[in-house]
Amino acid sequence: xxxxxxxxxxxxxxxxxxxxxxxxxxxxxxxxxxxxxxxxxxxxxxxxxxxxxxxxxxxxxxxxxxxxxxxxxxxxxxxxxxxxxxxxxxxxxxxxxxxxxxxxxxxxxxxxxxxxxxxxxxxxxxxxxxxxxxxxxxxxxxxxxxxxxxxxxxxxxxxxxxxxxxxxxxxxxxxxxxxxxxxxxxxxxxxxxxxxxxxxxxxxxxxxxxxxxxxxxxxxxxxxxxxxxxxxxxxxxxxxxxxxxxxxxxxxxxxxxxxxxxxxxxxxxxxxxxxxxxxxxxxxxxxxxxxxxxxxxxxxxxxxxxxxxxxxxxxxxxxxxxxxxxxxxxxxxxxxxxxxxxxxxxxxxxxxxxxxxxxxxxxxxxxxxxxxxxxxxxxxxxxxxxxxxxxxxxxxxxxxxxxxxxxxxxxxxxxxxxxxxxxxxxxxxxxxxxxxxxxxxxxxxxxxxxxxxxxxxxxxxxxxxxxxxxxxxxxxxxxxxxxxxxxxxxxxxxxxxxxxxxxxxxxxxxxxxxxxxxxxxxxxxxxxxxxxxxxxxxxxxxxxxxxxxxxxxxxxxxxxxxxxxxxxxxxxxxxxxxxxxxxxxxxxxxxxxxxxxxxxxxxxxxxxxxxxxxxxxxxxxxxxxxxxxxxxxxxxxxxxxxxxxxxxxxxxxxxxxxxxxxxxxxxxxxxxxxxxxxxxxxxxxxxxxxxxxxxxxxxxxxxxxxxxxxxxxxxxxxxxxxxxxxxxxxxxxxxxxxxxxxxxxxxxxxxxx
Amino acid sequence: xxxxxxxxxxxxxxxxxxxxxxxxxxxxxxxxxxxxxxxxxxxxxxxxxxxxxxxxxxxxxxxxxxxxxxxxxxxxxxxxxxxxxxxxxxxxxxxxxxxxxxxxxxxxxxxxxxxxxxxxxxxxxxxxxxxxxxxxxxxxxxxxxxxx
Numbered sequence: 001x002x003x004x005x006x007x008x009x010x011x012x013x014x015x016x017x018x019x020x021x022x023x024x025x026x027x028x029x030x031x032x033x034x035x036x037x038x039x040x041x042x043x044x045x046x047x048x049x050x051x052x053x054x055x056x057x058x059x060x061x062x063x064x065x066x067x068x069x070x071x072x073x074x075x076x077x078x079x080x081x082x083x084x085x086x087x088x089x090x091x092x093x094x095x096x097x098x099x100x101x102x103x104x105x106x107x108x109x110x111x112x113x114x115x116x117x118x119x120x121x122x123x124x125x126x127x128x129x130x131x132x133x134x135x136x137x138x139x140x141x142x143x144x145x146x147x148x149x150x151x152x153x154x155x156x157x158x159x160x161x162x163x164x165x166x167x168x169x170x171x172x173x174x175x176x177x178x179x180x181x182x183x184x185x186x187x188x189x190x191x192x193x194x195x196x197x198x199x200x201x202x203x204x205x206x207x208x209x210x211x212x213x214x215x216x217x218x219x220x221x222x223x224x225x226x227x228x229x230x231x232x233x234x235x236x237x238x239x240x241x242x243x244x245x246x247x248x249x250x251x252x253x254x255x256x257x258x259x260x261x262x263x264x265x266x267x268x269x270x271x272x273x274x275x276x277x278x279x280x281x282x283x284x285x286x287x288x289x290x291x292x293x294x295x296x297x298x299x300x301x302x303x304x305x306x307x308x309x310x311x312x313x314x315x316x317x318x319x320x321x322x323x324x325x326x327x328x329x330x331x332x333x334x335x336x337x338x339x340x341x342x343x344x345x346x347x348x349x350x351x352x353x354x355x356x357x358x359x360x361x362x363x364x365x366x367x368x369x370x371x372x373x374x375x376x377x378x379x380x381x382x383x384x385x386x387x388x389x390x391x392x393x394x395x396x397x398x399x400x401x402x403x404x405x406x407x408x409x410x411x412x413x414x415x416x417x418x419x420x421x422x423x424x425x426x427x428x429x430x431x432x433x434x435x436x437x438x439x440x441x442x443x444x445x446x447x448x449x450x451x452x453x454x455x456x457x458x459x460x461x462x463x464x465x466x467x468x469x470x471x472x473x474x475x476x477x478x479x480x481x482x483x484x485x486x487x488x489x490x491x492x493x494x495x496x497x498x499x500x501x502x503x504x505x506x507x508x509x510x511x512x513x514x515x516x517x518x519x520x521x522x523x524x525x526x527x528x529x530x531x532x533x534x535x536x537x538x539x540x541x542x543x544x545x546x547x548x549x550x551x552x553x554x555x556x557x558x559x560x561x562x563x564x565x566x567x568x569x570x571x572x573x574x575x576x577x578x579x580x581x582x583x584x585x586x587x588x589x590x591x592x593x594x595x596x597x598x599x600x601x602x603x604x605x606x607x608x609x610x611x612x613x614x615x616x617x618x619x620x621x622x623x624x625x626x627x628x629x630x631x632x633x634x635x636x637x638x639x640x641x642x643x644x645x646x647x648x649x650x651x652x653x654x655x656x657x658x659x660x661x662x663x664x665x666x667x668x669x670x671x672x673x674x675x676x677x678x679x680x681x682x683x684x685x686x687x688x689x690x691x692x693x694x695x696x697x698x699x700x701x702x703x704x705x706x707x708x709x710x711x712x713x714x715x716x717x718x719x720x721x722x723x724x725x726x727x728x729x730x731x732x733x734x735x736x737x738x739x740x741x742x743x744x745x746x747x748x749x750x751x752x753x
Numbered sequence: 754x755x756x757x758x759x760x761x762x763x764x765x766x767x768x769x770x771x772x773x774x775x776x777x778x779x780x781x782x783x784x785x786x787x788x789x790x791x792x793x794x795x796x797x798x799x800x801x802x803x804x805x806x807x808x809x810x811x812x813x814x815x816x817x818x819x820x821x822x823x824x825x826x827x828x829x830x831x832x833x834x835x836x837x838x839x840x841x842x843x844x845x846x847x848x849x850x851x852x853x854x855x856x857x858x859x860x861x862x863x864x865x866x867x868x869x870x871x872x873x874x875x876x877x878x879x880x881x882x883x884x885x886x887x888x889x890x891x892x893x894x895x896x897x898x899x900x901x
Contacts, residue, residue: 195873197860197884201891239869243860247888250853254895257845264841286859291800293868 019146026150027136031129034157037502038125040510042168045527047121050512052553052570054171055560058120060088061097061171065104065116072097073260079565080555081577082547083599090260091573095180095213096173099123124166124175131179131417132157138186139421141193142383142390145428152424156182160504161368161416167510174413177214182417184210184220185397188227189390191248195240200247207248208255211262218271218335219414221256223400224248225278227393232278232285236389242286249279269329273319280315284308338407349631350572353624356410367508368412370500371493372423379422382429398422427490434486514557516614516710528612531557534605534711537704538562542603549596550605551585551618551625552578558605567599575628582629585664586622586637592663593699593726596716604700604714608668611675611709613684619651620685622664652688666695667714670702675709698730815862819855826851846900853892861885 041050049058064072077088100119107114132153139152156162165174184206191199211217228245231237253266253275266272288304322328330336334351337344341359344351351357365373380398383391397418405415511517516528538548539562548564555569568578580599584592596604609617618625622642629637641658644650651665659665673681673694681690700714720729808816826848833844864873864881876884 194875195864196876197857197864197881197888201884201888205891239863239866239872243863246856247860250849250856251888251891251895254846254849254853254892254899258895258898264845267845283856286863 023150027133027153030132030136030150030153030157033154034128034132035125037158037505038128038163038167040167040506041512042121044510045512045515045517047118048169048512048514049117049120049171049560050167050169050514051172052513052556054120054169055556056570057096057171057173058117059556059560060092061100061120062116064097064101069098069101080559080569080571081574082565082567084574084577086571086573091571093173093211093213093215093259093261095209095211096123096171096176098212099176100171120171121169124170124172125168127176127179128157128162128166131162131182134179134182134186135417135420138182138189138417139424141186141189142394142421143425143428145425145432147431148424148428151428152421155372155420155424156417158498158501158505159369159372159416159420160501160509161412161419163501163505164368164509165413167505169512173214174216177210177216178413178417180206180210180213181216181220181414185393185417188224188244188248189393191244192240192389192393195238195243197243197247200244201251203244204248204251204255207252208258211256212259216414217256219404221266221272221275223397225275226400227396228278228282229274230392230396231389232281234392236392237282237285237289239286241389242282245282246279249275265329268327270323270331271335273323273328277315277319281308281312284311338404341407348575349624349627350575350578353621353628357408360406360409360412364409364412367504369416369419371497372419375423375426376419377422379424379426382425383422394418394422394425427494430490431487434483434490514561528708528710530706530708530710532561534704534706534713535561537706538564538603538605538713541704546602547600548603548605549581549584549599549601551581551607551621553621554605554607564603567601576632579629579632582625583633583637585618586626586629586642586662588661589663589666589697589699590725590727591636593716596699597719601716603703604663604667604716606664606667606712606714608709608712609685610668610672610683614708614710615685617668617685617710618664619668622662623649625664650688651683651686651690653691660695663700666697667700667712669695670697670712670714672709696730698726809867812862812866815858815865819858819862822851822855822858826855843900846896850892850896853896854889857885857888857892860888 049055060072060075063075067075072094073089075088076085078085080086100116100123103123104114104116104119107119135156136149136153140149142148162178165172166178184203187199187203187206190196191203207217207220210220224245228241231241253272256262256266257264266275285308288308292301292304319328323330331339333344333348337348337351337357344357369376376398380395383394383398387395401411401415401418404411514531516530518526518528520526535558538546538558542564546564547567548558548562549567550558552568552570552572555566555571558564558566559569568574568581572578580595584595587595607614607617608619609615610619623639626637626639626642630639638658641656642649642662644654644656648654650656651659651669655665669690671694672690673692676682679692681694682688683690697714700716702712703715704713705711717726720726724732829844829848829851833848838844861881861884863869864876864884865878873881
């Protein structure tokens with residue numbers, strides 16, 4: 001915007017240069033703003049990795065840095081999924097780790113030795129600056145206006161929808177993926193505009209990089225073919241489309257197959273079939289166009305077109321047949337649930353259990369994209385007005401991404417770039433109209449009109465003049481008051497937008513979930529650091545290979561911070577194994593003890609927020625454990641048993657017997673009564689009074705409870721020395737001796753051996 | 754007619770890599786020629802002569818290379834059908850090398866074609882050739898890497 005207002009002052013070639021300098025300065029400032037607004041959490045707390053998933057990425061990066069690339073490529077991780085292990089090299093997207101590994105080594109080569117943790121923490125802010133620059137390039141392809149690109153860049157730099165996944169410390173795949181997404185699209189637009197194989201090849205290379213970084217590359221694989229398909233359907237096929245798409249597809253598909261996790265998927269799975277189909281269609285269309293140019297007959301041309309349609313229909317039918325017969329894998333559950341929104345909830349509870357996979361509510365759009373969301377449709381409309389190849393892309397992208405973001409909260413991330421671009425197009429259009437202070441055609445046009453009116457030679461002539469002037473009415477805004485008021489309003493909105501973004505970033509998206517911050521009555525900050533306290537205890541006071549059983553949410557953090565083997569973790573590739581843990585947590589002790597023995601579990605970790613009112617604890621997640629376990633063992637675990645007669649989920653006196661007997665309940669509330677005066681134990685999350693007598697644990701013993709009782713760790717007891725079962729051994733220890741020896745003999749069983 | 758026909762064959766093979774498509778290729782030739790008031794042979798011969806006369810020598814060279822690629826691709830595909838696709842990555846990299854090279858060559862042919870000059874005002878024939886070399890290098894790097 002600054003460049004825009006300055007523009008009239010710079011004329012000629014020097015004006016061009018100084019505008020270029022201004023542009024560079026503005027872009028640098030935008031990158032600075034993008035980086036600076038992501039540092040709230042680092043400045044407030046400390047430079048650590050947040051959330052759950054990034055802990056695995058961090059661990060993998062450390063492995064890469066210390067062991068080298070080849071070891072990382074075929075790394076078999078035996079400290080996760082305990083009995084099974086995980087072939088990490090083949091089950092992750094290596095782009096993120098390799099990027100930070102390269103940065104690490106580059107900085108060392110420049111004799112700036114930086115800790116790998118700091119590189120990981122600050123990777124996302126760094127790449128957000130690049131994203132802003134990529135958005136600038138992308139938008140410049142869309143519009144000739146000098147301000148559109150810069151506006152899009154600043155929008156992208158500070159929009160909360162993108163900040164939410166890229167604050168400092170959120171070392172997740174999205175950190176670099178959004179940059180790659182936007183940059184790939186920029187290269188694609190460039191390729192299709194110029195019809196150049198070089199840009200198509202570059203687009204394929206960055207597409208390959210994107211594939212190595214994020215599973216969301218499927219979005220690109222479907223968006224670019226859709227764009228081409230729409231172009232062909234609009235009758236806008238041109239040799240440029242053929243050159244750019246075919247180069248991209250041939251190279252990009254090969255590039256994507258180099259990633260072990262992707263492998264043969266581009267040939268074998270339904271998600272990638274649209275790209276292949278459009279590739280075939282383009283060959284047909286290209287050939288037909290070629291033949292048609294050599295043949296004069298009109299009739300023949302229509303026949304050729306019919307031929308294209310026929311082959312397309314036949315191959316589409318063949319594709320459907322192959323999918324039905326199973327040669328081509330059908331859509332994966334995660335992808336399929338985008339279309340059939342009820343699917344995950346019914347069939348795959350583990351997908352539905354993640355809070356990010358819920359539909360988006362309206363306020364989230366306004367919260368994440370404040371002023372942009374209402375400029376967005378206007379920008380898309382402007383694209384409709386000037387429908388060149390690249391504007392079609394914006395329209396297609398906008399429609400597709402809007403739908404996906406409505407289905408899943410987490411896909412708001414892919415919507416944000418296009419919202420920024422479209423909003424910048426709309427806004428720059430407004431500014432271009434209202435910021436031109438000189439009114440060009442006014443003198444000549446009005447002169448003729450006034451001449452005709454004032455002179456008034458004859459009535460007829462005057463009428464004619466009037467009519468002519470009415471035929472070409474002079475449309476435009478000339479009053480400087482209206483210009484200033486509109487521009488002023490827009491500037492105010494933009495300033496409010498900045499304020500909103502800063503406020504949202506500071507309050508909503510800059511809290512590390514590892515550390516819980518609360519306020520003391522006097523306003524000072526109180527940090528609750530139970531997670532790290534407990535993980536540190538595990539790291540220091542347990543054997544190097546003590547297996548920890550916990551719900552899968554904490555798997556990565558235990559692996560990353562406590563450095564102990566876990567049974568399940570956030571990479572939910574084996575549903576049955578997770579269900580096993582769910583069963584152990586939701587069954588009676590006698591049932592879960594053998595399960596834990598079989599899996600060599602040494603410690604069990606539960607998260608309990610009852611004392612502090614921390615609502616994301618395991619009792620609140622408990623029903624998902626039950627559901628996931630019920631999916632595998634419907635006879636042994638039943639969700640119905642955990643509800644009271646009236647269908648309530650209760651933990652107090654009214655809880656069902658199954659609930660009270662479950663291992664999770666017992667571990668959560670063990671000894672909890674002792675904190676309070678008798679009869680006044682209170683659960684602050686559920687807001688209920690706990691029963692008088694707490695649960696009794698026989699097969700595990702309390703090993704550690706953190707300061708605020710958020711994390712409780714239990715040690716699994718060994719088998720009893722004299723072969724009793726744990727319940728009777730424990731009751732013997734408590735002194736419940738049988739008062740008198742019973743005369744009556746119990747039913748004896750024949751000793752076999 | 755040969756190069757164009759071959760172009761159609763690859764175009765038809767490329768989309769879903771199924772066996773159903775090659776059967777559709779023959780359908781096209783009668784359908785396209787029957788519409789003319791001339792006889793089909795006349796049309797085909799007319800096109801062929803037209804091609805021989807009008808196409809520059811360099812473009813013909815490109816066409817020969819493209820038809821060679823089609824032959825290699827078809828042979829690989831037939832062998833894959835006959836002998837099974839056990840080292841699937843080897844088949845894929847070989848086959849996609851031919852398909853990719855074909856597509857890149859077709860792009861070069863389109864870009865250097867005089868008739869398309871209006872479409873590609875920023876791409877000179879030399880630039881097109883440099884792009885072609887760049888694309889081919891990447892393609893072969895990936896193929897060699899993928900064939901193991």
